[in-house]
Amino acid sequence: MSDESFAERVYWLTRQIPAGTVATYGQIATYAGSPRAARAVGNLMKASLKNEEEVPWHRVINSQGRISSKGDVERAELQRRLLVAEGVAFGEDDRCDLETVEWEPEEIFWDV
DNA sequence: TTAGTGACTGCAT
DNA sequence: CATGCAGCCACTA
Numbered sequence: 001m002s003d004e005s006f007a008e009r010v011y012w013l014t015r016q017i018p019a020g021t022v023a024t025y026g027q028i029a030t031y032a033g034s035p036r037a038a039r040a041v042g043n044l045m046k047a048s049l050k051n052e053e054e055v056p057w058h059r060v061i062n063s064q065g066r067i068s069s070k071g072d073v074e075r076a077e078l079q080r081r082l083l084v085a086e087g088v089a090f091g092e093d094d095r096c097d098l099e100t101v102e103w104e105p106e107e108i109f110w111d112v
Numbered sequence: 113t114t115a116g117t118g119a120c121t122g123c124a125t
Numbered sequence: 126c127a128t129g130c131a132g133c134c135a136c137t138a
Contacts, residue, residue: 010135029134034135038121038134039118039120041119041135044119045119046118057119061119063121067119076119
């Protein structure tokens with residue numbers, strides 16, 4: 001696993017996120033081995049759509065507990081619907097409580 | 113090989 | 126609380 005590309009690790013990790021919980025870009029980047037690559041993770045999530053990757057991309061949000069739309073309002077709304085459907089609550093400020101819904105891996109998957 | 117890009121982040125205004 | 130800004134980084138053309 002540690003010899004896979006950063007992208008592969010990101011996709012794999014994203015697939016490990018249980019329904020009803022969310023992870024931040026930075027969190028995924030950290031587990032993937034590059035704590036400072038949150039931005040790159042965002043690019044990969046975007047690419048995962050185009051590449052038709054089978055990953056729960058909607059479970060990845062920003063460190064503010066908000067959905068990063070960056071222009072694509074449609075995708076943002078879809079993402080929010082999917083999360084709400086899984087039980088993730090959003091306040092009126094469009095922010096969810098990371099303290100309660102953030103994904104917390106129970107075991108370390110590989111050497112960090 | 114190099115330059116451009118952006119679903120990020122934390123700190124400063 | 127809202128913006129702005131400068132690092133940071135893997136990916137792509």
